[in-house]
Amino acid sequence: MRREDLSFEDPRENLDHDDRLLAEADAGRGGEVLRFWESPSFFVVLGRTGVLGDDVDTVACEKFGVAVVRRSSGGGTVLQGPGCLNFSLVLAKTRHADMASITRSYKFILGKVAEALKDCGVAALFRPVCDLALDPGEMKFSGNAQRRGRGHVLHHGTILYAMDLSLVSLCLKMPLRVPDYRRGRCHRDFVTNISLDVPQFKRALAQAWGAV
Numbered sequence: 001m002r003r004e005d006l007s008f009e010d011p012r013e014n015l016d017h018d019d020r021l022l023a024e025a026d027a028g029r030g031g032e033v034l035r036f037w038e039s040p041s042f043f044v045v046l047g048r049t050g051v052l053g054d055d056v057d058t059v060a061c062e063k064f065g066v067a068v069v070r071r072s073s074g075g076g077t078v079l080q081g082p083g084c085l086n087f088s089l090v091l092a093k094t095r096h097a098d099m100a101s102i103t104r105s106y107k108f109i110l111g112k113v114a115e116a117l118k119d120c121g122v123a124a125l126f127r128p129v130c131d132l133a134l135d136p137g138e139m140k141f142s143g144n145a146q147r148r149g150r151g152h153v154l155h156h157g158t159i160l161y162a163m164d165l166s167l168v169s170l171c172l173k174m175p176l177r178v179p180d181y182r183r184g185r186c187h188r189d190f191v192t193n194i195s196l197d198v199p200q201f202k203r204a205l206a207q208a209w210g211a212v
Contacts, residue, residue: 003211004035005202011043011080015071018088022147022154025090032095032152034211035088036202042081042164043067044171047145050077060170073156075130075145079171083163085198087113087205089155099153106130106144109155113142116204122194127181138181139192161196 008014014037024030044056044066052058052068055077061068066079080086089109091099098104110132114124123135124142132142141161147154169187182190206212 001032001034001209001211002030003206004033005037006035007037007039009040011039011041011045011067012069014039014086015045015069018090018154018156019072019147021088021090022149022152025092025152026149030090032092033088033090034206034209035086035090037086037088038082038084039080039086040082041067042079042167043069044077044079046070046077047075048072048147049074054176055173057171057173064167064170066167066171071145071156073145073147073154075143075156076175076177077172078143078158079163079168080158081163081167083161083193085159085161085196085201087157087159089153089157089209091153091155093148093151093153102146102148103129105146105153105155110142110144110157112208113157113205116201116208117194117196119204120197120201122196127179129179131179131181133181134192134194137192140182140190141192141194159196159201160191160193161198162193165191165193 098108124132125135130144144157
């Protein structure tokens with residue numbers, strides 16, 4: 001597996017690059033990839049089927065200069081920006097038996113992420129369908145989504161470690177569908193940063209996937 005540390009200024013270009021990595025892998029040219037990236041500016045990103053009016057306060061986004069874009073993978077609507085580390089994985093569907101199932105593949109992939117975090121002193125809980133939360137407290141710090149190609153899966157993941165979370169409540173509405181473990185908590189009481197040595201985590205996750 002190849003490792004990339006590559007970030008672009010434009011949020012759209014960061015998302016488009018992940019789509020290119022998936023396309024190259026499915027075309028037999030690129031192979032598996034672990035990519036790390038972080039946006040220098042704040043933006044809201046909707047999942048493939050997200051509804052703008054349901055998820056986003058567009059007036060607040062315009063007021064604070066927060067761009068709104070859409071990604072090709074599923075999942076919910078999130079705020080990203082400085083202090084939010086992204087990890088993108090392009091994985092062959094044949095890598096592990098659980099990759100054949102969307103729900104099982106999340107558990108498989110995020111199990112490896114949780115082990116890497118453990119090496120960095122962070123106790124993470126997998127919470128279905130596609131979250132990582134702190135133990136104890138079950139506060140969410142990682143959201144994940146997938147796009148499934150012909151022979152490969154593109155997995156999008158985020159790690160909040162130093163982001164200004166005040167913008168989350170301003171730019172995002174309460175989701176219409178929430179996981180059970182959220183227990184009705186508002187953004188402020190549900191989403192959190194973790195204390196993380198980012199270079200150490202990158203090394204640990206790259207080692208977990210054999211990415212060089």
